[in-house]
Amino acid sequence: MWPLIETAGTALALMLALALRPWRLLRxxxxxxxxxxxxxxxLLWLTPQLMPAGLRIQLSGASLLVLMLGWPLAVPVLAAVAALVWLLGSGGALDAVGRLWWLGVVPATLVLGIGAVLRRWLPPNPFVYTLGRGFIGTALAGFAAGALMQWAHPVAADQALVAAWLMAWGDAFLTGLLVAVFVAFVPQWLATWSDARYLRTPDRE
Structure with missing residues (x-):
């Protein structure tokens, strides 16, 4: 049942993303x-295949990609990443689709929803963006996606949810750090950042 849900959900997300014509942002x-x-x-997604067998959890990078590219463009890019993992890795097509769903689409969509909540209820402040969306939002989305994956595909390992929680915070630390750097030096790489909103100044050229 779950492979069907993962395939259908991934296809639906990809169709919705492509319907918004996100390739225009690549100009x-x-x-x-x-x-x-x-x-x-x-390379990040292939890392578990190069290590001894163990927990099926890893860093995602989907949250950072949503903050940088926006959800409509992040989804097809994540699909291309999954296709490369399929071609370069040892897993089959269903494994690639499962990775795309649990490491890509699910955390990307969750962090999009968390960002919408923060925009609605918190003031437009740079710290809200970097800490809220980049750090805490990534941790919550990553852990939720990891917990759902553990529920859908149980593994015979102790403390699996604890490991998912720790990996989510690892993803959050990297995302929050890079978002803070990008805000300071290359804000044009963040589609979800706006000088006019967060700094109350005209957007940079």
Whole structure:
């Protein structure tokens, strides 16, 4: 049942994302982080295949990609990452779809929802963006996705949820750190950042 749900959910998310024609964003500065993601994320997702068998959890990178590219562009980029993992790794097509769903679509969609809540209820402050969306939002989305994956595909390992919690905070630390750096030095790489909103100044060229 779960492979069908993962495949259908992934296909639906991809269709919704493509319906918004996100490739138009690649004409600007977002082309660089999109290409960077295609190089780095497959390596991140392939790491468990190069290590001894164990817990099926790992860093995702989906939250950072949503903050950088926006959800509509992040989803097809994540699909391309999963395709590269399929081609370069040892898993089959269903494994690649499962990775795309649990490591990509689910945390990306959750962090999008968390970001919408923060935008609605908290003031437009740079610390709310970096700590709320980049750090805490990533941790919550990553843990929720990891817990759901453990529920859908139970593993015979002690403290699996504890490990998922720790990995979620690892993802959150990297995302929060990089988001803070990008806000300071290359805000044009963050589609979800706006100088006009968070700094009350005109957007940078």
């Amino acid at each position: 600007g500065p977002l082309l660089t982080p999109a290409l960077g993601a295609l190089v780095l994320l497959p």
